[in-house]
Amino acid sequence: MADSPDTPALEPKTVKVSRGDTLMGLMVGAGAGRSDAHEAITALREVYSPRRLRPGQEIELTFSTISAIDEEEANAQGSADDTNADSLLMGLSLQSAVDEIVQVARAAASDDFVAEAIARPLERQVLHGSGTIESSLFVAARNAGIPNSVMIGLMRAFSYDVDFQREIQPGDKFDLVYEAFYDNEGKMAKTGNILVASLSLSGTPLNLYSFTPSSGFTDFFDEKGQAVRKALLRTPVDGARLSSGFGVRKHPILGYNKMHKGLDFAAPSGTPIYAAGDGVIERIGRNGGYGKYIRIRHHSGYKTAYAHMKGYGKGVKKGKRVKQGQIIGYVGTTGRSTGPHLHYEVLVNNKQVNPRKIKLPAGEKLKKQDLKNFQAHRADMDQLRQDIIAGNAQIVQAAPANCNAPQSVDESGTATASAASPNGC
Ligand SMILES: [Zn+2]
Known part of the structure; x- marks a missing residue:
């Protein structure tokens, strides 16, 4: 590293975001003066919101060491901030998207921090x-x-x-x-x-x-x-295991033989559930043993129903139009249920049918x-x-x-x- 007064010695320092960290805290912790950190963050905000930072994300800070800058200025800076007097924050950079980085640097002329987003073509x-x-x-x-x-x-x-x-x-x-x-x-x-x-x-x-x-x-x-x-997806959840088919079975909670009018897909709680087809939300809300429940009306007399949900997708409301594959809710175990799974029904003219037996019209x-x-x-x-x-x-x-x-x-x-x-x- 160059260390003569003519060529500023720049020292990079990488900090990693942990849960609960603030950008200010991270920068000060790494040795930046408070007012410098504040100014750099203010500049950063013009191109990137620090709220987008996620745990695990890395931020590269750049400091100029004392030998490379004007001693008097650095000392003034240090005493004013009452922090690390050995180095001066010169800038920071972080990856803001898979194809973009943002950089904040001290402008040579004004000493103000300036931010820019740089496309990183993939x-x-x-x-x-x-x-x-x-x-x-x-x-x-x-x-x-x-x-x-x-x-x-x-x-x-x-x-x-x-x-x-x-x-x-x-x-x-x-x-x-x-x-x-x-x-x-x-x-x-x-x-x-x-x-x-x-x-x-x-x-x-x-x-x-x-x-x-x-x-x-x-x-x-x-x-x-x-x-x-x-018109309909076969499976409205990704990678789920079919845990119970359509037909008569011994009910896991009630204990006696009962007609199972749908398919059960076992999946971890919170797994997204997709609308099986384009349609309109006909019913949404608690529905007895079904727990949190959604029913969608599709074309040609088809309906699909989804039960035991943990919660509903964003903006999914009664009367709303949904597209095939849109997230309408999440796997849960509400209602009469023994564990997280999706109970899925297909109805033709309001009667449950075996979703695996229906022959859908060709596309x-x-x-x-x-x-x-x-x-x-x-x-x-x-x-x-x-x-x-x-x-x-x-x-x-x-x-x-x-x-x-x-x-x-x-x-x-x-x-x-x-x-x-x-x-x-
Ligand atoms: Zn079921």
């Missing part, structure tokens, strides 16, 4: 990952280095056609082409869209392609250009120019997947040691997936 990369399911989809995804958010996306894409509770068998395969965004240190900042999602169930491959038709609404389409989206089928564009897009995506797989071995070798790009490794230890970028991360 690099988009297309990744390929594949695997064979041995026990669960999530274990297989982890083994393949595929982030959970991407796997949840795959489950959503297939949720209209595949009953993940029943139809997934050991030996089934998945294959994904998806986007990921990396920062300049080669760390994955976030995942993007799934471009192609494939599942092979008992040897039958199903390929879905993300595509934006002229309507402007991006969706998944099968190889023939048929939208996979249907939109692409036509004319949309279909032509889709077929071209599909061919491009198939080619892209082939290119990534073919170029794979070289990409893995070229990857630098600190590259964090997910790479899937099969049981023999061979990498089977990697980034599509030339340097592999």
Whole structure:
């Protein structure tokens, strides 16, 4: 570190936010003078609210050591503040978003603190990952280095056609082409869209392609250009375990045989519950043994009901319109319930039916120019997947040691997936 009076010696100090910390407290604790800290925070507020700070977040403070600045000024500063007289706060920086940092620095001319937000462009990369399911989809995804958010996306894409509770068998395969965004240190900042999602169930491959038709609404389409989206989701909670099916069973609390008019999904308390389809909130509130309850009216005489909720989603009120996949509430155990789970019902003409037996009408089928564009897009995506797989071995070798790009490794230890970028991360 340079230490002559002509070149100020800057000393960085990283502080980590803990629960209950204030930015002021952290800065003073690290040696900043109170008035300096106050001025720096005032400047920061113009581009970033300190209330957005979260435990675990790091803030880099920069100090100028005494030898590098005017002694008299530093002493005056120190005595006025009655704090650390050895160093002077020069600025701070923190990551405000995955693709942005904010910086506060003393302006050379005025000595005032000035804040700015600096975009940190992320690099988009297309990744390929594949695997064979041995026990669960999530274990297989982890083994393949595929982030959970991407796997949840795959489950959503297939949720209209595949009953993940029943139809997934050991030996089934998945294959994904998806986007990921990396920062300049080669760390994955976030995942993007799934471009192609494939599942092979008992040897039958199903390929879905993300595509934006002229309507402007991006969706998944099968190889023939048929939208996979249907009026109702099969499972209105992610990754939940079906703990009780539809039909007669011995009631866990009442003890006698009783018709179970819905499906129970066991999930941790607080797990989000999604509206199974577009519709209007017909009923919301306590409903006897159902506890906290919501019923949604959909098109064509369908309704769905959700019971034992812990609480309701933001802005979800009676008469409100909801979209498929919107969070309407959270898993709980209110009403007559033995533990956190969602009791889910589908009603046709106000009568409960087995949600697993209903045959929902097919979604939109692409036509004319949309279909032509889709077929071209599909061919491009198939080619892209082939290119990534073919170029794979070289990409893995070229990857630098600190590259964090997910790479899937099969049981023999061979990498089977990697980034599509030339340097592999
Ligand atoms: Zn139930």
